[in-house]
Amino acid sequence: MTITQQAAWEKLTFHTRASKLVFGFGLMVLGLAFLFGFSGKAFAHGYIESPTSRTLLCQQGTNKDCGAIQYEPQSVEGIGDFPSSGPADGKIAGAGKYSELDAQSSTRWSKVNMKGGKNTFTWKLTANHVTEGWRYYITKIGWDPNKPLTRDQLESKPFCTVDGGNVKPEMSVSHTCNVPTDRTGYYIILGVWEIGDTVNAFYQAIDVNLTQDGSTTTPDPEPVLLPTIPADALCSGHTTSSITLSWTASIASAGIKNYEVSRNGTVVGTTTQTAYTDNGLPANTTYTYTLVAVDNKGNRSGASAPITASTLSVSTPAPDTTAPSRPTGLASSNVTESVVTLSWAAATDNIGVTQYEVYRDGKLIGTTASRTYTDSGLQAATAYSYTIVALDAANNRSTASAALSVTTKAATVTPPTGTTAAWDSSKIYLAGDKVTYNGVEYTAGWWTQGEQPDVSDVWKAAASSAVPAWNTSKAYNAGDKVVYAGHTYQAKWWTKGETPGKADVWKLIN
Structure with missing residues (x-):
């Protein structure tokens, strides 16, 4: 970025921040009626799909034990204006909302291969709010991957900054950035999408295995997961002229293209299925088979354990008197x-x-x-x-x-016309679904299951309902009202765990 570009960016940032303050004040003046007037619209959401971010790998199943974010990788949203504001140190990857994403060690997360130099970062947006800009940060040389991600672990300045122009972007946005070429090994790249008409931003951590070979070719963004070796291979049938093999499916980050079947060390066929019949064989002959999985990028697994099988004899066919094994795992x-x-x-x-x-x-x-x-x-x-x-x-x-x-489940009782059903912890709710909980009506902001209405910020209390009591575990957005110590308070901006009457985020209503 040139000095002129930097000055323009800083000027835009100043005016955008001022616009955010005016917008926030307008929200408080208009109150809940304004807020719920937009209840049918989705909040801004997005995630980095290439190179594959930590949250997207959670949704794809490569990263395990990710919590609720595996269902909505686009929802890592927190206070913006990073790094001067934003999520607290140690809670940056999860934006202060998804603690599972903040777990950190050198082996906790799957990594994508990346070469230093020119790389393309692509955001997938599910709601395209007015955008202030994007910034990309990387961890410092010598950072400790076994400690929580903090601002001290990151370089103080972004290695790439993109001006959003304070307009709505397309639903898919790509940025070409020069990733530092002075480091190799495991690093975290933090992408921050600063929203232009709210005080929030979206955070995406990318775990990369960084290499430097002078190439400027955009690296393969897929995680390092080569095809697994076909397992549980066995002979599932044979005749006087054929042998049928079956096995358990392999997995790979690029997806499995097919399986190679080798007989006595020579490839005799391929299949996209997890079974293969080798035909045209002489009777009463024994063969040894191995299997290799091939992914859609041409990567190959190791060979399976050998399977020895024989065709039946023509002259002395033996009657089958052996019963199958007892089925398990019902x-x-x-x-x-x-x-x-x-x-x-x-x-x-x-x-x-x-x-x-x-x-x-x-x-x-x-x-x-x-x-x-x-x-x-x-x-x-x-x-x-x-x-x-x-x-x-x-x-x-x-x-x-x-x-x-x-x-079987008990029969569902349909509530009387004009009433809202009580919240059911086992039921799946979609955006706009309404429930009642402890006498308060709530509306779901997005997909949810098992998240208690008076605790999770997926649920918004209806303006016409009784004001719910403040809950230290629940996140509140600007305009939300709560009752605490006999008084009603209204949130000025996003907050969680800050006590009404003691924190500036809460405004006393009555």
């Missing part, structure tokens, strides 16, 4: 008032399992060739006992699985 899902979905682990057989019988309360209710079954037409609030039996082509039957008891 579990239920998607249980409703009248439907139960069952699933279980695959049974094994010397030739191959052909189907499963499903029993309810000791009676056969159906058969399936897959490892799932949906039982419908059930009574609400009723307990049922299920077992599974595996069969092979010779009709050999396994012993029954361990019994699984499942109770």
Whole structure:
């Protein structure tokens, strides 16, 4: 950035901050009526999709134990004007709202490979508010990856700044930035999207494995997850001229393209499925097979454990008298008032399992060739006992699985017309859904499940409802009202854990 560009940016920042103060004052004057007049609109949201950010890797399942952010990577929002303001040290990655994102060690998060020099950063916006600008920070040389992310761990100035022009951007925005070329290894890049018409900003941490080789080519933004080795490979069937193999699916950050099947060290075929039949073989012959997974970028896994299998003999076909193994892992899902979905682990057989019988309360209710079954037409609030039996082509039957008891849900009582249903911790709510909790009506701001209305900031109390009591664990936005120590207070800006009557963020109403 030139000196002239820097001066223009600082001038824009000054005027934008002033605009934010005027906007915030206007919100307080107009009160809750203004705030809820916009209840049908989404707040600004966005995340960095390339290189893949920490939150997006949570949604994709590569990062584990991420908490609620795995459902909404676009919602890491906190106070803006970073670093002079914004989330507290140690809570920067989660914007002071998602503590799981603030966990920090050298091995806690999956990393994306990146080369120093010119790189492209792409934001995916789900709501495009007026934008002040974007800034990109990187951790210092010698930073400690096993300590919480603080301002002292970051360079004091951004390595890339982009002017937002105080206008609404497109829903997908890309910035070309020069990443420092003076460091290698694990670093965190922090992207900050400063909103132009609120005092907030969105924060995105990117965990990168930084290399320097003089190249200016944009690196592969995918996380370092090569294809896993195909597991649990076995012979699931054979004839006098064929052998069928099956295995457990591999995973890779780029997705699995296909599997290579090798017989006695030579590739004989590929498949996109987790099973393969090798045909045209001579009878009574033994072969050794291995499997390799290939992802969509051409990366290859290691070879699976060898599988030894033989074709049957033509002259002396042996009758199949071996029963399949007992099915295990019987579990239920998607249980409703009248439907139960069952699933279980695959049974094994010397030739191959052909189907499963499903029993309810000791009676056969159906058969399936897959490892799932949906039982419908059930009574609400009723307990049922299920077992599974595996069969092979010779009709050999396994012993029954361990019994699984499942109770259907109680019938839903529809509330009277004109009333709002009470909040249900097991129910999924979408933006705009209304519930009552402790006599107060709330409206969901976005997708939620199990988040208590008087604690989580996903719920907004209706203006016409009784003012809820202040909760130290709940986050409040500008204009929210609470009751504390017999008095009503209104939030001037975003706050959490700051006691009414003691913090400047709260204005005494009565």
